[in-house]
Amino acid sequence: MYHVHVYFPLQRQAEAQALSDTIRQERADVLCVFPLVCKLVGPHKMPMFEIHLASISDEFVAWLDKIRGEFSVLIHPVSDEELRDHTERAIWLGRELGVFEEKLEA
Structure with missing residues (x-):
């Protein structure tokens, strides 16, 4: 299982929603788009939306990197x-924002 978090500034919420809709419409391999x-939740440093995948492929990563803006x-x-x-096992596309590590269990 993999989680994908797409971060966005609040002033670009409409663009983030459009990206979310595109992912939902075009990717049969995505289990769920939340x-x-x-607002800030958990260890995340920006507003975001989450995607769940059973597995990750190079093709998916390349596709998402191309459409993420x-x-x-x-x-x-x-x-x-x-x-x-x-942290150690994470893949970042775009600027690496990091996470609030103190909110995560080791």
């Missing part, structure tokens, strides 16, 4: 080691 979260994207595996998943 609604936009327009200027949005930063965090892709990470899901295991019982949240801190490592969000």
Whole structure:
């Protein structure tokens, strides 16, 4: 299982929603696209929306990198080691924002 977090500034919420809609419409391999979260939650440093995938492919990463525009994207595996998943095992597209590590279990 993988989680993908697409970060956006609040003034670009409409663009983020359009990207979310595109992902939902074009990707059968995406398990779920969650609604936009327009506040800080968990370890995330910006508003974001989340995508769940059973597995990650180079093709998906390249596709998302091409359509994400200027949005930063965090892709990470899901295991019982949240801190490592969000840091050492993470893939970033665009500017790396980091996460609030103190909010994650080691």
